[in-house]
Amino acid sequence: MATMAVAQRNYHRPRLVAAQLLSVALPGAFALFSHGGLEYGVMAVGALVLTFMIWRTALAHCLDVQEGIRKDQALNAQNQRFDAALNNMAQGLCMFDGDGRLLVCNRKYIELYGFSDDVVRPGIEFIDLLRHSVEVGNHSVADFDPLHDKFVEKMVSCESSTFLNELNDGRTIALSHQVMSSGGWVTTHEDVTERRHAEARIAHMARHDALTDLPNRAFFQERLREALVRIPARKQVAVLCLDLDRFKPVNDTLGHSVGDSILQQVAERLKECVRENDTVARIGGDEFAIIQSATFQPEAGKALAERIVSALGEPFYVGNQQISIGASVGISLGPQDSLDANQLLVNADLALYQAKAQGRGRYSFFVPAMDQQMQARRELEEDLRRAVVNGEFEVFYQPVINTHNEKIASFEALLRWNHPSKGMILPGNFIAAAEDIGLIVPVGEWTLRQACLEAAAWPKNIGISVNLSPIQFRVGGDLVRSVADALVVSGIDPERLEFEITEGVLLDETLETQTILGELRKLGVRFALDDFGTGYSSLSYLRSFPFNRIKIDQSFIRDIDTRSHALSIIRAVADLGTNLGMSITAEGIETAEQLEHVRSEGCSQAQGYHVGLPMDAEATSRLLEKSFPADDREAA
Incomplete structure (x- = not known):
């Protein structure tokens, strides 16, 4: 042993x-x-x-x-x-037996819900654990019964499921549940709050404009379709499209940061103009759109458009800069104009185009005729593109005479479009379209070059004036280079070339515009202020830029015989020009009496149908040969 x-x-x-x-x-x-x-x-x-x-x-x-x-x-x-x-899992885990008692749980599970280690231990019943969750503030007491029923339904009646548990502190816990073959269940718990927030942000960004936080075009159309479905009887939904006047020059010259600030301010002002159930959206660039929920029209749409024009007509402030822009508005109504969301937006855009054609700060309602006009406009634009390629343009020349001796002093170059099917088209019918689609730069360069080449064959003392569009100062191309090339190729004296510019060129008096005008002046060319008297700030332009000539608008000439103040204005302008060292040209002279009036009031030059009609290059050459014989041409 x-x-x-x-x-x-x-x-x-x-x-x-x-x-x-x-x-x-x-x-x-x-x-x-x-x-x-x-x-x-x-x-x-x-x-x-x-x-x-x-x-x-x-x-x-x-x-x-x-x-x-x-x-x-x-x-x-x-x-x-x-x-x-178990305790190093990124997810919380717990396991219950068939009697609803806790078998095991990990540290993450305890931390996730803020449980007490002394309470949540193996053997605790599920209902007691849920009560403890209420005690630590994860859920409110009032939610206990429905919360318990929801969990029991998920854990007992389903073999597996995934659902979200919203906590009182704003967190969201994702639960994945699986029934065990031996009875009971096992669940994993993951805090998906940040993921849900990120998903919500992504979803928001997909439907909203990043700069202004307004709904974007896709979300706007979704809202519009919903609004069209719910129109009550005798009421209509209004769609307002608007874009900002004079925004592009501000954005180009003051910088995109200033432009962005203005767009954000515009968004805030628009939201203040509408009701809570209306929708304001930014659909691109400086374009905005509004859904005015079902109401009585057209009164409500008109009132809203007036509020918008007034609100956006007030100055904007970016830092120490005060900037004025304004807006134009187009309005379409559903179901009157259409029940299709896309078509209503198109119709409102057509109305906007009409409003802008009427001037700044206007609004217009859609009418069916606008669609026909737009179709004609599209056809015109396509024809213009073809005309540039096929060389369908021609330069006509209208004489300007010296009022003292009635001899030709110069010609104004006037563009004509020789349309293959519609015949000769005047510039008033296509220049605006050429500006809108960006063709004014190549068309303007061709006109300048052609006018200089044809003027090279005239007497040396005959000048040529060419109109410049404000767009040529802002969009594409190199105006100074084009002028220099035209002078070199044609060989004419720069002093014979004069540019007629309107208030539109100087309206946004930017550094870029001033630089271009200064460089052109260095080339030796001359300048005329066209349509003088029609702009509110014409006198300030005379102070800011040294013009060689003033052209009095023809509206004053037409009123000479009917309104006494017209003659007084002509007299005052003539005196002003004389004091400033500028020549004065009266436009639109159609009668001998008008010519005599402007001569007596001090106008040094005159132009109009009474003086001479616009003519092609060949007719101009014949007129010069007749007016200036060979000996006179040599002397000139």
């Missing part, structure tokens, strides 16, 4: 057990053998056999204990790895 006890105490050291057994058995067996005799020999062998059997039993016990220890160690290591993995 003592030997067995020794073996048991040293089960983990089988060699030591063997040595101990042998140290006990071998001396006794040796003594028995040494005593001699058969019975002592048998006893010695039996002692050895017993020792061997004890050793085998001890070895087996040793191996069993060691195996048990290894299994315990392996299980403990596995549990440690499981705990490490």
Whole structure:
């Protein structure tokens, strides 16, 4: 028994057990053998056999204990790895048995909900855990019953599900639930608040303008379709399209940061003009659109348009800069004009085009005739593009005479379009379209070059004046280079070339415009202020830029015989020009009496149908040959 006890105490050291057994058995067996005799020999062998059997039993016990220890160690290591993995998960995890008692949960689960370690322990029932969640502020007490019912329905009746758990602190937890085959369930919990916010921001950005945070075109059309479905009887939905007047020059000259600030201010003013259930959207660039929800029309649409024109007509302030722009508005009504959202927007855009054609700060309602006009406009634009390619333009020349001797002083170059099917078209019918579609630059360059080439054959004292569009100062091309090239190619004296510019060129008196005018002046060309008297700031232009000639607008000439003040204005302008060292040209002279009036009031030059009609280059050459015989031409 003592030997067995020794073996048991040293089960983990089988060699030591063997040595101990042998140290006990071998001396006794040796003594028995040494005593001699058969019975002592048998006893010695039996002692050895017993020792061997004890050793085998001890070895087996040793191996069993060691195996048990290894299994315990392996299980403990596995549990440690499981705990490490469980507590290092990015998600919270909990497991309940079939009776709704907590089996296991990880550290993330406790932290996610702010649970107490003393309360949330294995064995707690699910309903008690939910009450604890209410206690720590995750849910309100009033929500407990519906919350419990929702969880029970998800956990018990469904094999698997994923749903969102909204907490009182604004966080959103996503729960993924799976029923276990042995009963109970396991859930994972993930805080998806930031992801949900990011998704919401992306969804918002997809439907809103980044600069103004207004709905974009796609969202606007979605809102419009919804509004058209819900129109009550005897009411209509109004769609207002508007764009800003004079915004592009401001954006180009003062910088995009200033332009962006103005657009943001425009958005705020528009929101102040509409009702809460109306929609304001930015549909591109400086274009905005509004859905005026169902109301009585056209009165409501008219009132809103007037508020918008008034609000956007007020100055804008960016830093220390005061900027005035304004807006034009087009309005269409549904279902009167259409029940299709896209068509209503098109109709409002057509009305906007009409409003802009009437001048700045106007509004206009859509009428069916506008669509026909737009179709004609598109046809005109296509014909214009073809005309540029095919060279269908021609320059006509109208004489300007000296009022003292009625001799030709110069000619004004006037563009004509020789349309293959419509005949000769005057510039008033196509110049605006050419400006809108960006063709005025190549057309203007061709007109300038052609006029200079044909004027090169005239007497040296006969000038040529060419009109410049405000667009030529803003869009594409290089005006100064074009003028320099025309002078070089034609060889005419720069002083014979004069540019007629209107208030539109100087209206946005930008550094770029001043630079271009200065560089043209350095080339030696002359300038005339056209249509003088029609702009509110014509006198300020005379102060800011040294013109060589003033052309009095023909509207004053027409009123000479009917309005006494017209003659007084002509007299005052003539005196002003004389004092400033400028020549004065009266436009629109149609009778001998008008010519006599302007001559007596001090106008040095006259132009109009009474003086001479516009004529082509060949007729102009014949007139000059008749007016300036060969000897006179040499002298000139």
